[in-house]
Amino acid sequence: MMQNMPVNDLKSVLEQKGIYPSYHRIKILKYLIEHRTHPSVDMIYKDLAKEIPTLSKTTIYNTLKLFVKKGLTISIDFEGETRYDIFIEPHAHFKCVKCGRIYDLPLRTDLCQNVELNGHSPLSYQIVIKGICKHCLEAEGENAS
């Protein structure tokens, strides 16, 4: 998980996107890079508040909205909760209905080649697959034997 990207690199990632690299924004970007678990605002808040006791959720909402707007992050809607991901190349998401984990899945061909667009012009897409993840399937197998 840990990628130990130097703070100066994080700063330049933000600056290249036209985002002022404040202390909080660097921390949130660092969190997204080090926790590739598609965290919600609440998850980020609970973890970062340990380091930054004065942190507010509003700041995280503001920051992620800015990151999405600037194309640094994507947002994914799961039943009533928004999750965030810095991996912006096209891919699908798999959500395990047992453990709740979310995985990235590569696409063999771009989605738009697989859909009949009927004249509509796509800008972005999101694919969410629900099911039982490999991890839980293996756990089931162990219990059965």
Added chain:
Amino acid sequence: MMQNMPVNDLKSVLEQKGIYPSYHRIKILKYLIEHRTHPSVDMIYKDLAKEIPTLSKTTIYNTLKLFVKKGLTISIDFEGETRYDIFIEPHAHFKCVKCGRIYDLPLRTDLCQNVELNGHSPLSYQIVIKGICKHCLEAEGENAS
């Protein structure tokens, strides 16, 4: 839009899925068949409340949850709002960012053939594409000329 399915046919659709065909449930099913606009609870409520003044949103929530559970309907999550659709064959959804309309799009091959599942076992999926719909593109063209 109107398909004028006889009430007895609507009843048997429900009964075949093991759903008691109450007055409200028939009305909601009828609405879903006649309005293939991926309505939200609120849209259904606003329309049906004209005919059934005592109708409550809770009943619509209960009914749609039951329909989804029994496999009669699918639910799609759009930014913080759930939409419902009786078209249960696999397909993608296109949401226009200008007019908000939602379209069904056919898939050329099943999604799961296009994704590397990495050992996870899928149960269901949803694909949402955002962009500008044909209708709005044509309207833009007219304004430009």
Added chain:
DNA sequence: TTCTCTGCAAACGCTTTGCACGGAT
């Protein structure tokens, strides 16, 4: 009677908004 469908009101969870403080330029 018993079970379930219905509906009101309150609670709930996630997100947004309004406004004020404070730091940076």
Added chain:
DNA sequence: ATCCGTGCAAAGCGTTTGCAGAGAA
């Protein structure tokens, strides 16, 4: 002095829950 990042509190919105009353079997 101005702009912008931050944070508290309140409001907003979609949804769920608890409970009571009505209706069907």
